Amino acid sequence: MWSCSTMDAARLPIDGDPLEHAGQLIAIGRPDEAAHFLRGRVAEGRGSALTRILLVRALLAAGAPAEALEAARENALLNPGISEAILVLGEALMAAAHLPTAIAEFQRALRLDPSSSAARLRLGLAWAEAGEAERALAQFREIDAGDVPDIAAHIARAEAMRTQQRSDAGYVRHLFDQFSADYDARMRGQLGYQAPEILHELAGMVMPGRHDLVALDLGCGTGFAAEAFADMVAAIDGVDLSPAMIAKARARGLYRSLEVADMETSLARGGADYDLMLAADTLVYLGDLAATFRGVGRRLKEHGFFLFTVEMSSAAEFELGPKRRWRHSEGYVRRLAAAAGLDVAGLVAAVPRTEAGVPVEGLAVALSKMQTGTK
Ligand SMILES: C[S@@+](CC[C@H](N)C(=O)[O-])C[C@H]1O[C@@H](n2cnc3c(N)ncnc32)[C@H](O)[C@@H]1O
Known part of the structure; x- marks a missing residue:
C-alpha cells in the first residue's frame, strides 16, 4: 500500500495551544495520549471541527480504525462543508478498507477545496490502490512539488503500473x-x-x-x-x-x-x-x-x-x-x-x-x- 507522507496543514483556525500540543503528540508517536486528550475535549462539548479531525488522525495513528471511522463520520455530518473533515473521513475509510467510498469522499473534499494538495494526493493514492494508474497520474500531475516533495516518486510508481504485463493486483x-x-x-x-x-x-x-x-x-x-x-x-x-x-x-x-x-x-x-x-x-x-x-x-x-x-x-x-x-x-x-x-x-x-x-x-x-x- 502506498503511504501519504505529506499533509496540508488543516486550513482551520487553531483554537488554542492544546490542539497544537495534541498534533505534536501524534507527530512524535504518542497518538494514544493525543486521542485521550481529544476525546476529553469532545466530551466537554469543546469538539470543534479541528479537534475532531485531530481525534480521527490520533485514532488512526493509534491503530483504532473502527473508532476513527465512527468519529470521522460524526464529524463529517456536523461539518459537511469543511474539506478537511471530509478528507479525514476518506482517510478513515481507507484504513477500514472501504476503497470505493474513500475515493468518493476524497473527490468530495477536493470539490470543497480544489486547491487542497492533501486531498488530491489522497485521491491519487486511492486510485493507485485501485490499480487505476491513469486516474492516479491525473491527480499527481496537478500537485506542486512544493506541497508534496515526494510527488515525483508517486508519479514514477504510477507510470510503472501502466507498463505492467498483467492487470494490477489492486485493480483486480x-x-x-x-x-x-x-x-x-x-x-x-x-x-x-x-x-x-x-x-x-x-x-x-x-x-x-x-x-x-x-x-x-x-x-x-x-x-x-x-x-x-x-x-x-x-x-x-x-x-x-x-x-x-x-x-x-x-x-x-x-x-x-x-x-x-x-x-x-x-x-x-x-x-x-x-x-x-x-x-x-x-x-x-x-x-x-x-x-x-x-x-x-x-x-x-x-x-x-x-x-x-x-x-x-x-x-x-x-x-x-x-x-x-x-x-x-x-x-x-x-x-x-x-x-x-x-x-x-x-x-x-x-x-x-x-x-x-x-x-x-x-x-x-x-x-x-x-x-x-x-x-
Ligand atoms: C472472472 S473471475 C473467475 C472466478 C472463478 N474461477 C469462476 O470460474 O467463477 C476471475 C477471478 O480471478 C481472480 N484473480 C484475478 N487475477 C488474480 C491473481 N493474479 N491472483 C489471484 N486471483 C486472481 C479475481 O479476483 C476473480 O475472482
Missing part, C-alpha cells in the same frame, strides 16, 4: 470486491458463463476415470469450479485476490482451504502437492503467463493436470483487449507450456462466456506434467 481486488455481491447471478445469467463446465468436460476427455484428486483452484472466485469438479476431487483449495470473492467461496462450503493472495505469489510457495490445477476465466487478468506456468509446473505432481481457459488473440503472444482483459495466442500458450515442462494434452476452441450478447472466442487447454525423465 477492487473490481471483484465490488462485483462479488451479484457475481453468480450476472455471470450465469447475463454473461452465459460456462468456463468451469467446459473445463470439466475437457477433464473427462484427457483424464478419464481420475477421481479423488487433490486440486487447487487459481482465481477461485465464488467457487463455481469447486461445484463443477465435485465428482473428481477429494480436496480442493482456492486462492483469489479478492477477499469478498473468497468470503462467497467459503460460504459455498466446498473448499478445504482458501487463501486471499496473488496466484503468482502463492504458486511460488510449497511443493509438488496437487493432482489438478484449475484456472477458469482467471488468466485473462494476467498478460505474461510465464510465472504462473512455472509455478504450476513446480506445484503439480507427476501425471498432474492444469486446466484453464483463455480468450483468443491473433497477436504473437498476448495483448490487452476490451474491458481490460488480456487475450493470449495459441502459439504463446504452447511455447510457455513447453518451457515449463508441461505437455499439451488437449486444446479446444471454446466460448467461456458472452459479452453484450456476443460469444467470446476462447480456448480451453489441458496441460499435463509427465513423469520426470520421460521427456
Whole structure:
C-alpha cells in the first residue's frame, strides 16, 4: 500500500495551544495520549471541527480504525462543508478498507477545496490502490512539488503500473470486491458463463476415470469450479485476490482451504502437492503467463493436470483487449507450456462466456506434467 507522507496543514483556525500540543503528540508517536486528550475535549462539548479531525488522525495513528471511522463520520455530518473533515473521513475509510467510498469522499473534499494538495494526493493514492494508474497520474500531475516533495516518486510508481504485463493486483481486488455481491447471478445469467463446465468436460476427455484428486483452484472466485469438479476431487483449495470473492467461496462450503493472495505469489510457495490445477476465466487478468506456468509446473505432481481457459488473440503472444482483459495466442500458450515442462494434452476452441450478447472466442487447454525423465 502506498503511504501519504505529506499533509496540508488543516486550513482551520487553531483554537488554542492544546490542539497544537495534541498534533505534536501524534507527530512524535504518542497518538494514544493525543486521542485521550481529544476525546476529553469532545466530551466537554469543546469538539470543534479541528479537534475532531485531530481525534480521527490520533485514532488512526493509534491503530483504532473502527473508532476513527465512527468519529470521522460524526464529524463529517456536523461539518459537511469543511474539506478537511471530509478528507479525514476518506482517510478513515481507507484504513477500514472501504476503497470505493474513500475515493468518493476524497473527490468530495477536493470539490470543497480544489486547491487542497492533501486531498488530491489522497485521491491519487486511492486510485493507485485501485490499480487505476491513469486516474492516479491525473491527480499527481496537478500537485506542486512544493506541497508534496515526494510527488515525483508517486508519479514514477504510477507510470510503472501502466507498463505492467498483467492487470494490477489492486485493480483486480477492487473490481471483484465490488462485483462479488451479484457475481453468480450476472455471470450465469447475463454473461452465459460456462468456463468451469467446459473445463470439466475437457477433464473427462484427457483424464478419464481420475477421481479423488487433490486440486487447487487459481482465481477461485465464488467457487463455481469447486461445484463443477465435485465428482473428481477429494480436496480442493482456492486462492483469489479478492477477499469478498473468497468470503462467497467459503460460504459455498466446498473448499478445504482458501487463501486471499496473488496466484503468482502463492504458486511460488510449497511443493509438488496437487493432482489438478484449475484456472477458469482467471488468466485473462494476467498478460505474461510465464510465472504462473512455472509455478504450476513446480506445484503439480507427476501425471498432474492444469486446466484453464483463455480468450483468443491473433497477436504473437498476448495483448490487452476490451474491458481490460488480456487475450493470449495459441502459439504463446504452447511455447510457455513447453518451457515449463508441461505437455499439451488437449486444446479446444471454446466460448467461456458472452459479452453484450456476443460469444467470446476462447480456448480451453489441458496441460499435463509427465513423469520426470520421460521427456
Ligand atoms: C472472472 S473471475 C473467475 C472466478 C472463478 N474461477 C469462476 O470460474 O467463477 C476471475 C477471478 O480471478 C481472480 N484473480 C484475478 N487475477 C488474480 C491473481 N493474479 N491472483 C489471484 N486471483 C486472481 C479475481 O479476483 C476473480 O475472482
